[in-house]
Amino acid sequence: MEIKNIDLVSLFEQALQNRPQQKLDEIGIVVKVGDGICAVHGLSTAELGELVSFEGGNEGIIFNLDEDTVTIFLLHSTIVVAELEVAKRTGTVFKIPVGMGLVGRTINALGKPIDALGEVKADAYMPIEASAPQIIERSPVNESLETGIIAIDALVPIGKGQRELLIGNRNTGKTSITVDTILHQKGKNVFCIYVSIGQRQANVARLIRTLEENGALEYTVIVDADSSEAVLNQYLAPYVGCTIGEYFMNKGYDALVIYDDLSNHAIAFREMSLLMRRAPGREAFPGDVFYLHSRLLERAGKLAKGGSLTALPIVQIQSDDITSYIPTNLISITDGQVFLDTKLFNQGIRPAVNVELSVSRVGSAAQTAAIKKVTKALRLELAQYHDLLDFAQFGTELDEISQHKLARGALVIELLKQAPFATYSFQDQTLMLLLLKENVLDKLNKVDVVAFATQYTSYVKSVYPELYEIITDTQDLPQDIIPRLLECADEFSKIFVSPARMSNI
Amino acid sequence: MENNRLPLVRKYATAFVNVFGASFNQQQLDAIGTCAQTLAELRNLIFFLQLTSLPDQLKRAALEKIIIAQCGLPGSFSSLINLLIMHKRSFLITPIIAKIHRLALKRKGIALFNIRSSSALDENQKKSLLQFLEHKTDMQIVGNYTIDTKLIAGVRMQSDTLLWEQSIRKYLADVQLSLTR
DSSP: OOOOOOOHHHHHHHHHHSOOOOSOEEEEEEEEEETTEEEEEEOTTOOTTEEEEETTSOEEEEEEEOSSEEEEEESOTTSOOOTTOEEEEEEEEOEEEESGGGTTOEEETTSOBOSSSOOOOOSEEEESOOOOOOGGGBOOOOSBOOOSOHHHHHHSOOBTTOBOEEEESTTSSHHHHHHHHHHHTTTTTEEEEEEEESOOHHHHHHHHHHHHHTTOGGGEEEEEEOTTSOHHHHHHHHHHHHHHHHHHHHTTOEEEEEEETHHHHHHHHHHHHHHTTOOBOGGGOBTTHHHHHHHHHTTOEEBTTSOEEEEEEEEEOSTTOTTSHHHHHHHHHSSEEEEEOHHHHHTTOSSOBOTTTOEESSGGGGSOHHHHHHTTTHHHHHHHHHHHHHHHTTTOOOOHHHHHHHHHHHHHHHHHOOOTTOOOOHHHHHHHHHHHHTTGGGGSOGGGHHHHHHHHHHHHHHHOHHHHHHHHHHSSOOGGGHHHHHHHHHHHHHHOOOHHHHHHO | OOGGGHHHHHHHHHHHHHHHGGGOOHHHHHHHHHHHHHHHHOHHHHHHHTOTTSOHHHHHHHHHIIIIIITOOOTTHHHHHHHHHHTTOGGGHHHHHHHHHHHHHHHTTEEEEEEEESSOOOHHHHHHHHHHHHHHHSSEEEEEEEEOGGGSSEEEEEOSSEEEEEEHHHHHHHHHHHHHO
């Protein structure tokens, strides 16, 4: 039993000063308990979602109100609840601490810190269920949230306040994309909240270490409800993360919340519903599983008064089937999806973004003007490339134009590859995509494309910083600097040495 | 008794109290309470009532002997016994009578409180506690007094739906919670 560092003298002083309680507690009696759930007889005036405390020290949340009993899910799996134990109404709902004191901390789904760094200093305590911002309070999504991943920022751009679903098989890089996105928010005044639902503890520990080593924990909150936690905790975790993000949003800040992953969340909710004997529907999920996620994701958005909450929910699919129940629910709720393809991943194309199945419903409204200018025909090029690729597999001879398109497409694919933890700023992405657009990369070998592009951006940044600053300040690519940038590219190509040649030297 | 029987028990009890409840006096209410406790101790009775091989007349006779003859309950309980036997639910007699007792008390504005104290209470203390409860609940309070040394010092007053406790045991439990949670 872990004991908090509290001054016992002040506790006793408080007790001596307190008068005896004047109110009678409304109570019920536990008639059934097991599997993290209990039925309490009585509590006839209790409300749905109310917090109930047990005499043995446990607490629970009311999930069902029946004629004679209420069904309560227990918050603490280690505190025993016995039959015939007294349960008291608290008159309040479950609340979690929110505020700046949570930044850099790791908490569980009950809002308690689990990083051994002491108590969390909360600015306020807020209920986890809240209504989404009304239409009149919202503003259109028109500001870019850079992920630093060129495949996403160029082709499936995400804006602040958008909900973009990350969908893919297991081990296709979904979490890796979210980690890169968090790392890229350094210095951008975006608070990040990573919610882990039903994941392995080792994975969460590794993620926390990665964020810490890269200085990302200074602006990140981790909410952990791993697979060893009670099913109620896994159910609560996304709402806890959303509440923390909402606090920042309402204070005028930009926040990013990542739910990893909502398929585990749906499974936890299914387990809870089956324990409550609710009628199972499709795939044994309860009938309100859509509402479970829609009310969570609708709380994200961009506010007219300032502040935004961007949501990146993750969903895991089986065998690349995006037509199953939970994924289709989430696709219909969100403002687009990034589909990560196992085949592409296995071919070494990472991030394995399937551009044909990925979409951002916000589109170029969420892109900086600079990126917009250099990605005009990129999607079309890729689409034509994939069409021709299927055709080329039959071994037929292709005309020159088709061969050129195939070569171009291969270059695009190569440029969009990106190592983990190596994110590009929008300025770097603009320069790299400019090289592609102006056919500067056509002369290079495929293996040299990424090295050339990244080294070129460093070259411009260090040798011609004024050009770099123009892009930074204007967030655009003015027409008059393009010839100068192309001259730089020409200059750089004379001194560029292929990494393959470098290793032979 | 399974939880899914609770609504059924409540419905039988509510119907009985609706029909006959107004006619019960205090003595009869006390007898009903005593009968409920007696039946709760007769666990074998429930077993035999659940046996389908026993004829209904035998069950009826046994229940009337215990409930009406020995416990001294009003004759209106015969109709309840007949109804339960007809519905093949005579094994619910114990919780139904307990529920009838509670409902009848509630209808008459009487609340039954189990008052536990660490040491024996004198009459003034009992009167003071009852007045406090009557003030809080707007009901007439009937107290059932017991000694519970586990409280260490203090009083615990509990009914079906309400609880008031001021004791060292509660205080220590609260301190333990605030230290560990």
